[in-house]
Amino acid sequence: MYKRTILVTGLVLAFTGTAAAFDFDWQKALKVGGETLQKVQAANKTVDEAQEIELGQGIAANLLGTSPLLDNNRVQLYVNDVGRWLSLHTERPNLPWQFGVLESTDLNAFATPGGTIFVTKGLLMNLSNESELAGVLAHEMVHVLSKHHLAALQKSARMDLAGDLANEALKDRAGPILDKAVKAGTEVYARGLDKSDEFEADRKGIIIATRAGYDPYGLPAVLQMLDAANAQDSSLALMFKTHPAPRARLNLLDKIMADNFDNYRAPVQTDKRFLAALAQVK
Numbered sequence: 001m002y003k004r005t006i007l008v009t010g011l012v013l014a015f016t017g018t019a020a021a022f023d024f025d026w027q028k029a030l031k032v033g034g035e036t037l038q039k040v041q042a043a044n045k046t047v048d049e050a051q052e053i054e055l056g057q058g059i060a061a062n063l064l065g066t067s068p069l070l071d072n073n074r075v076q077l078y079v080n081d082v083g084r085w086l087s088l089h090t091e092r093p094n095l096p097w098q099f100g101v102l103e104s105t106d107l108n109a110f111a112t113p114g115g116t117i118f119v120t121k122g123l124l125m126n127l128s129n130e131s132e133l134a135g136v137l138a139h140e141m142v143h144v145l146s147k148h149h150l151a152a153l154q155k156s157a158r159m160d161l162a163g164d165l166a167n168e169a170l171k172d173r174a175g176p177i178l179d180k181a182v183k184a185g186t187e188v189y190a191r192g193l194d195k196s197d198e199f200e201a202d203r204k205g206i207i208i209a210t211r212a213g214y215d216p217y218g219l220p221a222v223l224q225m226l227d228a229a230n231a232q233d234s235s236l237a238l239m240f241k242t243h244p245a246p247r248a249r250l251n252l253l254d255k256i257m258a259d260n261f262d263n264y265r266a267p268v269q270t271d272k273r274f275l276a277a278l279a280q281v282k
């Protein structure tokens, strides 16, 4: 009963939210993110939350440079509503969480440090209900909460710095800041995270989605869809390259979930708004 009450509150909040999906200056974010990365390289130390956010917004701007947002405000707001409701059930509800649907027909989702999450139009259109969307977003949110990309970026930045020091002929250390940000960011996103980070995101993502009132089996349903998809399909190439096989992820979740979540199969009625939002996507 309690769960149902908070869920209804969530839906009301969600439908009254009018904030723009993205309301910051991407050019500035890109520049500041690049400068922050350079500071991280120079200082070689822990990054505070403000830097984490700056860096992530710079990387998000880079990602948007290669893959623009879907031009549909209603869909963007809908995905933000779902994501922000989920964020309230995490240990970092005060991060500047924002969610964007990319125009891309690939099936994928990304997280950048500090709370910017992207899901592609291709993936969104292959989902069947809001619990599946929540499962995908919550998985990405764990990457932010556990600072997986931040750690990978720092490692990559340190290696980059070591390379610079080894090469004394390289005099332009103060040089193209943006190039460095692009390079480090692109590398991490093209290579993917450690498998253990991905499994952790599955495991903890399910808990966040369940806490927010969604069917815990949303993410497993998405993994089943991916498992059944043709692995040779080019729209799946990057996701399959950067993630463990869907079957391996399902096997692990099977073990963890067993029948522990059966009492939480949500009575949530969100199908209508999910379908209404998806009908906007072309």
Ligand SMILES: [Zn+2]
Residues within 6 Å of the ligand: 139, 140, 143, 198, 201
């Ligand atoms: Zn992941």
